[in-house]
Amino acid sequence: MATSFDYWNDCVDVQDLEAMWQEPEVSTEWLDAGETKGNKVHLSRDPDGEPYLTQTEMKAVADIIVRRHFDSQIQPDMICAVAELASDRQPLSTRWYDKKTKETALGIMQILPKTAEWLVRDLGYQAYEVEGNPDILYRPFVSVYFGAAYIKWLSNFEEEDRSEEFVVRAYNGGTKKATHKSTLQYWKQYLSVKESLPSRSSKHIGKGATVLYGSANSATSKVVVGLRFVDEGPSVNNAHSSTAQAAPATQNTNAPSSEKTGVDYIYWDSKASPEEMQEMWSRSEVAKEWTKSGEKRGKVRFSHDKDMKPYLSRVELKFLKILSLPKFPFFVNLSPAQYFCLVFFFLDTYFLHSQSFVLLLRWELGHRAYRLDFAGDLTKPFVSMYFGAAYLAWLSEYEGRERTPQFVVPAYLSGPKNVNHQETGPLWLKFEQALSNYEDMKRDPGNCTIL
Template sequence: MAASFYYWNDCVDFQDMEAMWREPEVSTEWLHAGETKGSKVHLSRDPDGEPYLTQTEMKAVADIIVRRHFDSQMHPDMICAIAELESDRQPLSTKLYGKKTKETALGIMQILPKTAEWLVRDLGYRAYEVEGNPENLYRPFVSVYFGAAYLKWLSNFEEKVRSEEFIVRAYNGGPIKATHKSTLSYWKRYLSVKESLPSRWFVGPSVNIACSSTAPAVPATQNTGVDYIYWDSKASPEDMQQMWSHSEVAKEWTKSGEKRGKVRFSHDGNKRPYLSRIEIKAVADIIRSKHFSTRGVKPSVLCALAEMVSMRFVNGAGPRTGLMGIDYSTAFWLYMELGYRAYRVDSVDDMTKPFVSMYFGAAYLAWLSEYEGRERTPQFVVPAYLSGPKNVNHQETGPLWLKFEQALSCYEDIKRDPGNCTIL
């Protein structure tokens, strides 16, 4: 093996190195370890002397690659968990595949050179060069880029939206073995590893369930160097007009210096866009009044559920997509089978639009309220929304209900009627 890395600078180009230094958790870790910006940064080494990425470094590489090349449509935790399973985060890891072909997978994501070349040649993934130089797959950013590209391809294998389980098992054994018993243990290990990853979501006062403030943690008028995402790119002109017509929203936006046609989302300290509580209340009010007034879906309940599943992040939190945590396949089912067609759903990106996510979240909530043809109690509907209707067990899901009540208290006073929280 010709590749040999002692420093980050040996396996990362200048642009990627600068991106790593811009990640707050990475720069903090490196500075605490005695590294200095402008000098070479040491790679960590295991007892055998093999270099590896710390979990902080691995998270940063995955975050950067996803933001830069995949429009945040893929969750970095999937990449991190797979890297853990495939290589223990060792960039120089190799693995022999196939007794006859004797092909060798390389790098953190254990990519076969022929797979990388196929991704370049047939699918157009050309951000990094690998043709004629497969050893580039030992470089962390290159390996993660092609690993993410392969995961992206698997997510729509044979033009069908695939589940996380299918994607992960197919990554391990190929699409043919995605449902074979041989990949089941890999899936179980993946779930265990992913659950143990350091949390990346519960940070900053703006995303705490405690109802301490409705103000943005990073005011939109501050010059923070954030590349802002705009409301106007995530909502229709009609919905934006409705937001401007909402007195509390107009007051908040005007105070923050926002202009019609170019309204910025608030961003937290890690540059992630989120809704203020005033904004999320307004979205819930509008969706309810326009589309669910006869169903009686309560805006405060929608807000509380959003608080729990996404912490009000536009792109969602953890494995859940968007504000209400509704995935594309569920939204498409609600659209096609149940006739909820006020908003189109053409791709997973649509689920990161606040009004779209709120609409299908309300639709799913309405469906759960009459699950299997029976009128359901709030104590069933809330855990069913959060963990699936077939997984509701009042003893085991009781903590979910208590967390929901805590979140709900941010949006309405439930002390006046203890023990009775009406949803519909």
């Protein structure tokens, strides 16, 4: 494939680039990433060097195309969800091959050149000329235009109003398989992806927060998540640690925390599903600890350390591990003790480079117990542990080879391509020291921090 894009300027017209700059969320994202109007705008790149659109950019392209050409008759989120599954938002994607026509689908929306030519010739979608120029389908605006046109045609297939499920499944497998079991899983994946798409009002999670799916040069940015052990004494605002007394009345969960304690509490209930909370409450040790400190169902605070950072008590951590065990993809090279120690003690150095890596874990490797929408989702205890464990499992067989703990541990901490036994040796020693602390967790009622 000769086509190559380094910049947005390589794959959009001048007026399209200007339209992108006029989208407030896009201009904010680009300016924050160091892009400047009037100069070339870098495309984001995944760890393999492939260009991709951030979710902000993808939403903007879909919005613009729908406004321009479809009189707002198509849901942009539908386009975005299809693009997510079809190509991971990679404009140069060539994932699907049609054995009958011997054609390869191209671009973000994975459109066959013959399909695009048919849309131009028979249905009058003539904004772009495709015949004799199939590479034009690699361009984001062009691909989304023809993808949206095909979606609109499917929505009224055989002059009958069709459901969203019919359209999505037909987009994946053709109209004859829109109700066939072979496209059912795709529909379920689509619903999950669509539900996880960020709203325009939630691109940033608080001051200084990072959106998981990147900035315009997010291939170089790290999304850090925190699960780390600290050997500190009882915390200042410990709501329910096993080492602390019951919470004083001024820390009652029914009182506005900022007014009476000076602490903006983070609640378990905002970081776990109702089912996970029910599982935690069903454990007598957890329920005893929470009840003793005045916690109530629906509003359970995290404890806070002396720096006002929320953390997990050892009782919480113990049962988080127990309840998470069925979801973990265990592997043979690390013992359970080593495994959990690495997740617990060093997850603050674990990062995801891009949406492509997330989809690698979720869709291609089958780790789908949780969606991962923003960096903030990795501060959820069950989610954070799950993806940390999935990453460990991936590293244990990195590049098809069975890896030893001496490789996996430094790779987890510094990246698999940066493992050097001389340079990363101290990381292994640090891990062994942490492992001894982890073994002590079975006896010592200290604390483990999170978030």
